[in-house]
Amino acid sequence: MTSRRETQADPTGSSTGRFDESSTRGTGSRLSTHTTFVDRELGEWYPPVIIGPSTVGGRATSAGCVRGVIDVLRALEPDDYTRYLLAYYETGLARFGDDWRYADITTVLLAAAEISKPKDYLEIGVRRGRSMAMVAAAAPDCAVVGFDLWEAGYAGMDNPGPDFVRAQMGALGHKGKLELISGDSHVTVPAYFESHPDASFDLITVDGDHTKRGAAQDLRAIVPRLRVGGILVFDDIVHPQHSYLADVWHSQIVSDNSFACWGFTELGYGVALAVRKE
Numbered sequence: 001m002t003s004r005r006e007t008q009a010d011p012t013g014s015s016t017g018r019f020d021e022s023s024t025r026g027t028g029s030r031l032s033t034h035t036t037f038v039d040r041e042l043g044e045w046y047p048p049v050i051i052g053p054s055t056v057g058g059r060a061t062s063a064g065c066v067r068g069v070i071d072v073l074r075a076l077e078p079d080d081y082t083r084y085l086l087a088y089y090e091t092g093l094a095r096f097g098d099d100w101r102y103a104d105i106t107t108v109l110l111a112a113a114e115i116s117k118p119k120d121y122l123e124i125g126v127r128r129g130r131s132m133a134m135v136a137a138a139a140p141d142c143a144v145v146g147f148d149l150w151e152a153g154y155a156g157m158d159n160p161g162p163d164f165v166r167a168q169m170g171a172l173g174h175k176g177k178l179e180l181i182s183g184d185s186h187v188t189v190p191a192y193f194e195s196h197p198d199a200s201f202d203l204i205t206v207d208g209d210h211t212k213r214g215a216a217q218d219l220r221a222i223v224p225r226l227r228v229g230g231i232l233v234f235d236d237i238v239h240p241q242h243s244y245l246a247d248v249w250h251s252q253i254v255s256d257n258s259f260a261c262w263g264f265t266e267l268g269y270g271v272a273l274a275v276r277k278e
């Protein structure tokens with residue numbers, strides 16, 4: 001058989017092979033447990049990742065996932081945007097039932113967390129905790145670290161800050177460690193990684209600085225910390241005010257062969273996800 005991944009198999013059977021910590025891809029070269037399959041006895045025929053982005057995207061666009069998001073949103077303090085979203089979701093489901101296909105950052109994160117069972121989640125751009133809440137609801141023991149400036153009046157809405165977010169996560173029954181770090185992500189994220197040199201994550205969302213340069217910088221900062229089999233979520237790829245974010249996603253992630261990618265741009269502001277293959 002020539003198809004076996006002989007070059008990556010360890011003849012002694014004792015090391016972790018290609019995906020060990022000596023990889024040049026940083027601490028993210030660790031495997032995400034639930035989304036990878038490795039059996040040393042049977043050998044490495046395929047790369048270790050056992051889910052592709054369409055597994056997550058398929059669930060994220062389902063009516064069942066939208067119903068799950070509605071349940072989580074109802075447990076949170078509403079604002080004008082979530083009131084609008086609840087009415088939009090309920091109308092889509094009432095008119096089109098199980099045929100309705102829709103995705104946004106919340107359906108993608110709920111699906112991603114249900115599927116990947118993350119132990120460690122990192123989020124840049126938390127605001128009121130709406131996206132973080134999806135992960136907390138699906139994986140209540142997951143350790144979560146969130147970064148935000150909590151910029152007052154962001155997008156014309158209130159941005160009450162970390163105490164509010166902590167209370168929202170508590171209301172959802174989140175039991176894992178929760179770190180909320182205030183400040184500019186271009187400073188705080190590198191500083192966090194410097195003080196946590198071994199930190200890596202199963203699931204990461206980048207939804208903070210929406211400038212072209214800033215969003216690219218955030219993506220570059222987190223990529224080395226995403227585990228193999230880990231899932232990356234990026235929002236607003238067809239938002240009318242940030243339409244360049246699709247190019248940012250493409251140049252930073254889609255063009256990188258280590259990722260398998262998926263996107264939804266039919267409705268809303270668009271959302272993208274990637275699974276790290278290697």
Ligand SMILES: C[S@@+](CC[C@H](N)C(=O)[O-])C[C@H]1O[C@@H](n2cnc3c(N)ncnc32)[C@H](O)[C@@H]1O
Pocket residue numbers: 105124125126127128129130131132147148149150151154159183184185186207208209210214
């Ligand atoms: C789109 S909102 C996040 C929404 C949240 N992910 C959700 O789905 O509900 C973007 C957030 O990023 C924050 N932000 C913008 N620029 C930032 C920066 N340079 N560093 C940290 N946070 C930033 C804003 O304060 C705002 O709360």
